[in-house]
Amino acid sequence: MAEPIRIGIVGYGNIGKGVKKSIEKNNELYGDVVVAGIVTRRPDAIKAEDPGVQVAGFDNAGDLNPDVLILCGGSANDLPIQGPKFVKEFTTVDSFDTHDNIPSYCAEMDSAAKAANNVAIIATGWDPGTFSLERVLADAFIPGVNARGFYGQSEKGGLSMGHSDAIRGVDGVKDGRQYTHAIPEAMAEIKNGKNPALKAGEMHWRECFVVAEDGADKKKIEETIINMPAYFEPYKTTVTFISQDELNEKHSGMPHDGSVMAVGTSADGSKAMIEYRNEWGSNPDATANILVAHARAAHKLKQEGKSGAFTILDVPAAYLSPRSKEELLKNFM
């Protein structure tokens, strides 16, 4: 058997920790990947937290001798700098998720990766990522269909980190969480083969749990949240004030779920429906699993002599799998 792929983890927040656990689980199951170490701005702190793990700073990631780096930073501030920096030396995988900026980030990573003869798989996770893949597949397999995403169909809804951050940025807010909920009537209309033009606020509503600072003006906090452009203004939004204890107890998890729904017709007018649904008890751990599968693909592309930026749309499924071609043909087709 080939040597396991050595994966370095850049950044050690929720996703980075999830990536480490996922590599360890994949190693147990298949032995084809191994943790090379953590690349971090605070090596001493990580070392203290987890003495068993190899650690390197941002400027000596090469000491870990990684085949692939998984970049676990955020899209707003980390990846636009770290992506182009690390791909100059390494093959990388990231979950850049600012949808509007994917074309420009892809172009930048593509030229940096090509110049260095490395591979970068960008913008992978579940959306962008598996949901992008399913939108493209549904569009190809049901010509003319309109594939749409719904989020938060589970009872609790889907925890949105971005919207939770937005709440926590409001004056007088000590802590907060936001759950996105799909509107069932909109999903039912689409499922029944209607193809209504739906505005964002007709597909989802937003539920906020807020811990106010002592003496803060709750009425003003609520109005600020509800009227926040793009984040909350287009949606029906509820704001519930709770204590920090209650928030810690009931809202410390990071569940998320969603569906890509594509309902149209075949050429003769008969119904054609594809629905792809996922439900994650832990959004960062699910994202981590998807990133690790893409590290396999990135390594294989690099070994084939490819270079440049790739997305999940450019990667054959067999490249993501730990299994041999023979096993896939025999047991998975």
Place this chain on the structure above:
Amino acid sequence: MAEPIRIGIVGYGNIGKGVKKSIEKNNELYGDVVVAGIVTRRPDAIKAEDPGVQVAGFDNAGDLNPDVLILCGGSANDLPIQGPKFVKEFTTVDSFDTHDNIPSYCAEMDSAAKAANNVAIIATGWDPGTFSLERVLADAFIPGVNARGFYGQSEKGGLSMGHSDAIRGVDGVKDGRQYTHAIPEAMAEIKNGKNPALKAGEMHWRECFVVAEDGADKKKIEETIINMPAYFEPYKTTVTFISQDELNEKHSGMPHDGSVMAVGTSADGSKAMIEYRNEWGSNPDATANILVAHARAAHKLKQEGKSGAFTILDVPAAYLSPRSKEELLKNFM
């Protein structure tokens, strides 16, 4: 814009007719594919049926100048002969669906295609096909999960051509149809995160509508069907005798539907669930759409200088799509 891909259709039954309609719809929408013509053993009959279409016999398919041939024959008798024959001269796509024989068919098509420097995409449709893809993706994204297929969750169930043929082969049977039904309790157990070992008969049951010949022994027909090994014996099976008129009226369609369900955990034990579901008013028309998308991919692989046999697991999603890389990055990621 590039010249449209010229697609020849080999065989003009339900799937072949669906392929023609699908190419025409894709042509209307995207202009990237066009019907080169029908390759058939009965050119005169097809020409009489549809005077507007180009027709060629099995030995002069080259007269249609096709870039890709979609082979629409059956897996039992047609494809094992037609696949190796046509790939010697053309790039091909087929829906070979005898799961157990996919490895050997793939090996044979691979050597024939490589010898001729052609591309063959084999065994594509929805199962094998999109369901194979989703099993592999779920297995890669939820390490250790057991991805399983259910069929016939819709009220009417899924019409199985193979089982309908088996019924029609029974002495005293004039006509018949078989609907496969998923057993909801089994799906619920899996959805709830249990991972039970389920036998075939615990996942599905089979509903048969039979038209008996005049004077036939209905009791004997029923027993023969219910006890037929592999097809019906492992399942709860019901047999209902109806008239030919009722069968024609209520059971002439070919609906089918199913789900790939994968319910497991991420490395930390949190729930991780993927469900891929499709529902087709016309099974052959849905299969046809999937075949046409793969004709795009086969042509692109051939243009890149690739050769050999490929499955849906080897094909990047972008190759199946009629859309440009720029459009995919901007609107689908």
